[in-house]
Amino acid sequence: MDTTADRRWHSIAEAVRPETRLLIDGQFRAAANGQTLASVNPATGALVANIACGDAGDIDAACDVAAKRFRQGVWSRMRLRQRVDILIRFSELIAESSDILAVLDTLEMGKPIAEMCAIDVPGAVLTMRFMAESIDKIAGSAPLTNPDALHYILRQPLGVVGCITPWNYPLMMAVWKIAPALAAGNSVVLKPAEDTSLSALLLGRLFLEAGGPDGVFNVVPGRGAVAGQALARSMHVEKIAFTGSTAIGRQMYRYAADTNLKAVSAELGGKSPQIVLADVEDLSSVAEKIADGLFGNQGEVCSAGSRILVDRSVHDDFCDLVAGHAARKYRPGDPLDPETTMGPLVNKMHQGRVLDYIEGARQDGATPVIGGGAIDRNAGGACFVEPTLFAGVDNRMKIAQEEVFGPVGAIIPHAGVEDAVRIANDSPYGLAAGVWTCNLGKAHRVARDLECGMVWINGYMNGDMSQPWGGWKLSGHGRDKCLQALIDNTQSKSVWVTLD
Numbered sequence: 497m498d499t500t501a502d503r504r505w506h507s508i509a510e511a512v513r514p515e516t517r518l519l520i521d522g523q524f525r526a527a528a529n530g531q532t533l534a535s536v537n538p539a540t541g542a543l544v545a546n547i548a549c550g551d552a553g554d555i556d557a558a559c560d561v562a563a564k565r566f567r568q569g570v571w572s573r574m575r576l577r578q579r580v581d582i583l584i585r586f587s588e589l590i591a592e593s594s595d596i597l598a599v600l601d602t603l604e605m606g607k608p609i610a611e612m613c614a615i616d617v618p619g620a621v622l623t624m625r626f627m628a629e630s631i632d633k634i635a636g637s638a639p640l641t642n643p644d645a646l647h648y649i650l651r652q653p654l655g656v657v658g659c660i661t662p663w664n665y666p667l668m669m670a671v672w673k674i675a676p677a678l679a680a681g682n683s684v685v686l687k688p689a690e691d692t693s694l695s696a697l698l699l700g701r702l703f704l705e706a707g708g709p710d711g712v713f714n715v716v717p718g719r720g721a722v723a724g725q726a727l728a729r730s731m732h733v734e735k736i737a738f739t740g741s742t743a744i745g746r747q748m749y750r751y752a753a754d755t756n757l758k759a760v761s762a763e764l765g766g767k768s769p770q771i772v773l774a775d776v777e778d779l780s781s782v783a784e785k786i787a788d789g790l791f792g793n794q795g796e797v798c799s800a801g802s803r804i805l806v807d808r809s810v811h812d813d814f815c816d817l818v819a820g821h822a823a824r825k826y827r828p829g830d831p832l833d834p835e836t837t838m839g840p841l842v843n844k845m846h847q848g849r850v851l852d853y854i855e856g857a858r859q860d861g862a863t864p865v866i867g868g869g870a871i872d873r874n875a876g877g878a879c880f881v882e883p884t885l886f887a888g889v890d891n892r893m894k895i896a897q898e899e900v901f902g903p904v905g906a907i908i909p910h911a912g913v914e915d916a917v918r919i920a921n922d923s924p925y926g927l928a929a930g931v932w933t934c935n936l937g938k939a940h941r942v943a944r945d946l947e948c949g950m951v952w953i954n955g956y957m958n959g960d961m962s963q964p965w966g967g968w969k970l971s972g973h974g975r976d977k978c979l980q981a982l983i984d985n986t987q988s989k990s991v992w993v994t995l996d
């Protein structure tokens with residue numbers, strides 16, 4: 497249905513002329529080798545843009561200038577209020593550009609425009625503002641010591657921070673990384689994911705427009721194995737702030753070990769359990785929220801609640817309820833239509849990977865309650881997959897152990913609270929978990945016993961800027977969003993003064 501609101505987003509998409517060149521030292525330029533990356537709309541298969549594809553030479557140029565600007569102090573030693581003002585203005589410009597930023601991510605990765613407007617853009621604005629306002633809330637200290645000495649501890653920026661981001665929340669993940677790094681006074685080189693570079697390049701322009709000095713925030717799109725690797729190996733870079741898969745996260749530690757032992761913060765994959773205990777009162781409302789925690793953003797969410805652990809006594813009713821809610825609410829459609837709740841997967845290769853997991857689950861003996869295939873919407877280039885739920889899953893199956901990163905959930909029966917916690921923790925990942933119960937004591941006990949970085953009780957994926965975002969185990973060890981993220985972009989210096 498072609499509503500007025502629907503046409504509005506298509507008009508913006510047709511009119512947008514995105515920046516496609518690298519940003520180095522305040523100048524937009526082609527990649528030195530002239531290469532480009534094709535960005536393809538996964539809802540249609542149409543070309544969105546050809547984007548400059550940086551290689552190691554471009555990354556080196558960006559890191560050189562970032563290091564030079566850091567040493568010059570144009571940002572790292574700028575008067576504090578001025579830095580705060582520029583970052584606040586940056587957050588305002590992100591808000592003022594919200595329609596274009598929303599459209600760029602939707603065109604490149606297929607996220608429903610309604611989600612961009614409700615979650616990603618406001619999340620980016622809030623993060624930038626929070627980090628700007630937090631700059632003078634972190635402090636060193638001056639511990640008491642001997643009468644003939646003064647000891648104080650400074651917190652100082654690191655130098656150059658390299659940020660490497662994934663495609664599933666292109667704008668928001670970029671801001672989660674660059675905001676604390678810039679606020680702490682570092683220079684930044686951002687390497688966005690191959691499929692989604694356009695909002696990152698616009699962020700670069702907005703930083704300059706806000707008054708950010710040239711060369712402090714550089715954006716170099718390019719291939720992970722080339723540009724990403726060069727950034728993570730750069731001797732100029734003091735920290736890599738990485739969000740992405742566990743496999744590539746491991747590489748970050750190797751690169752650091754092989755080069756200058758730079759700090760690494762890694763936000764990695766997940767296979768998060770949502771535990772439903774037998775005492776829940778309103779099973780239908782819980783089922784609805786569980787479907788939201790699984791199918792939002794097409795399931796391309798690190799913290800997607802993709803293992804649904806349900807008490808055996810309510811298992812069958814619960815499967816029907818989740819399936820019903822999913823079928824009613826999550827119908828894949830045109831992501832530029834504001835009514836759409838589920839878009840395509842990011843690209844053909846990823847669609848194939850998700851379909852392979854679905855086929856593998858069938859072969860392992862799991863039963864699809866809904867979905868289980870691709871959707872051939874419009875054209876061969878479209879990358880849609882049906883919302884899919886498997887029942888009768890054993891936690892040892894591949895579908896329960898590995899991150900699918902698509903709209904695929906596994907319902908696993910449990911035999912009570914202890915069994916549920918055992919199954920929940922039987923995973924190499926430890927990003928997030930949910931627990932649904934009317935028994936407060938049980939809820940807090942389960943939260944304490946779960947091996948993961950974030951737990952939601954009677955809710956899923958809600959939160960605010962104070963919430964440390966990050967995981968345990970193979971989900972990585974970094975923390976985004978919170979004050980700690982800002983502190984993690986600084987290092988301590990101990991100064992010992994002899995008074996006599």
Ligand code: NAD
Nearest residue numbers: 661662663688689720721724725740741744763764765798
């Ligand atoms: P990915 O690991 O394939 O890529 C992430 C980034 O790393 C991209 O920019 C990519 O170009 C780059 N890269 C790839 N190979 C590289 C290499 N050899 N050297 C250096 N850089 C390289 O991940 P993805 O497919 O873009 O994103 C999905 C993954 O991200 C999922 O596993 C998801 O769970 C995870 N994720 C985690 C969080 C979190 O907060 N924990 C948030 C969002 C996404």
